[in-house]
Amino acid sequence: MSNESNHSIEHHIQTYIRVFIALGVLTVITVLVSFLEVSFIEAFFLAITIATIKGSLVLGFFMHLISERAAIIWILVATAVAFIILMFIPLISVTDSTGMY
Amino acid sequence: MSSIPYIIEERPDTGLNNSKLGVWIFLASEVMLFGGLFSAYVFLRLAAPEGDFDYWGAKLNVPMATFNTMLLITSSVTMVMSWASLKLNQFDKYKMYLGVTILCAIGFLFVKYFEYTGKFHHGVYPSSSTFMGIYFTLTGLHVLHIIGGLVVLIYLWTRQADKMWKENPDLLANRIEVTGLYWHFVDLVWIFLFPILYLL
Numbered sequence: 178m179s180n181e182s183n184h185s186i187e188h189h190i191q192t193y194i195r196v197f198i199a200l201g202v203l204t205v206i207t208v209l210v211s212f213l214e215v216s217f218i219e220a221f222f223l224a225i226t227i228a229t230i231k232g233s234l235v236l237g238f239f240m241h242l243i244s245e246r247a248a249i250i251w252i253l254v255a256t257a258v259a260f261i262i263l264m265f266i267p268l269i270s271v272t273d274s275t276g277m278y
Numbered sequence: 279m280s281s282i283p284y285i286i287e288e289r290p291d292t293g294l295n296n297s298k299l300g301v302w303i304f305l306a307s308e309v310m311l312f313g314g315l316f317s318a319y320v321f322l323r324l325a326a327p328e329g330d331f332d333y334w335g336a337k338l339n340v341p342m343a344t345f346n347t348m349l350l351i352t353s354s355v356t357m358v359m360s361w362a363s364l365k366l367n368q369f370d371k372y373k374m375y376l377g378v379t380i381l382c383a384i385g386f387l388f389v390k391y392f393e394y395t396g397k398f399h400h401g402v403y404p405s406s407s408t409f410m411g412i413y414f415t416l417t418g419l420h421v422l423h424i425i426g427g428l429v430v431l432i433y434l435w436t437r438q439a440d441k442m443w444k445e446n447p448d449l450l451a452n453r454i455e456v457t458g459l460y461w462h463f464v465d466l467v468w469i470f471l472f473p474i475l476y477l478l
Contacts (some may be wrong), residue, residue: 186362186366200351205473221478240463253306261307270321
């Protein structure tokens with residue numbers, strides 16, 4: 178990013194302010210949505226969807242991932258795969274019948 | 279200035295400087311650290327008696343956590359603005375934005391302190407329930423990350439930064455950029471912790 182022009186940086190600043198407003202609004206929406214009379218599964222997916230949108234805004238614009246090099250994208254793809262595996266490893270304990278019989 | 283190669287300039291093979299690549303790899307390991315605990319939360323919740331997590335979760339202070347979310351979001355935008363200020367050669371603005379970032383981080387810690395002591399005052403401890411165990415573990419680890427980040431932020435706000443700005447402005451901008459990556463990640467973790475622990 179060291180070769181960016183002043184004009185480009187000023188354009189970035191406008192984007193940062195828009196993202197900041199969006200994050201604030203989404204935080205208020207997250208809290209308001211939690212008052213809805215819905216099932217746990219529906220509430221879970223609503224909360225995670227909004228958090229994912231907020232997280233994508235932070236990653237994309239504040240962390241500049243939207244214009245980042247391929248090396249970083251591939252590190253994150255590998256991390257995402259490892260993360261998904263990590264989240265599902267405990268499921269093995271559900272299907273594991275060792276010691277049950 | 280720096281004797282370590284590719285700290286500021288980009289490596290031809292990766293197209294990145296080593297500082298940024300190193301921080302991203304570190305953040306990847308952080309995803310796995312928090313990921314393991316998120317995974318633990320999901321499976322503890324699935325195994326908990328009906329209504330147990332709701333009962334203990336209702337004891338948490340949502341307005342305080344919402345305020346803390348706003349503080350961290352504000353600190354994220356001021357962090358990136360401090361970097362942009364350096365790129366625009368506006369060192370005074372850099373100091374102002376970084377100062378606000380530091381204040382937001384201290385504010386976050388204060389709110390967390392009142393939250394924790396409020397719980398202890400009411401006899402609620404990590405050992406009180408499974409929910410409180412995972413709540414204190416997740417938020418405690420997050421607080422440690424805030425404290426670690428705060429130390430670096432304060433260092434980059436002191437006279438060391440003034441000196442670095444005079445001697446090697448690109449080095450300071452680079453350090454602020456990679457510190458910012460870490461800081462945004464800490465914000466990102468909180469974005470997920472907040473609804474999962476306080477609202478669900």
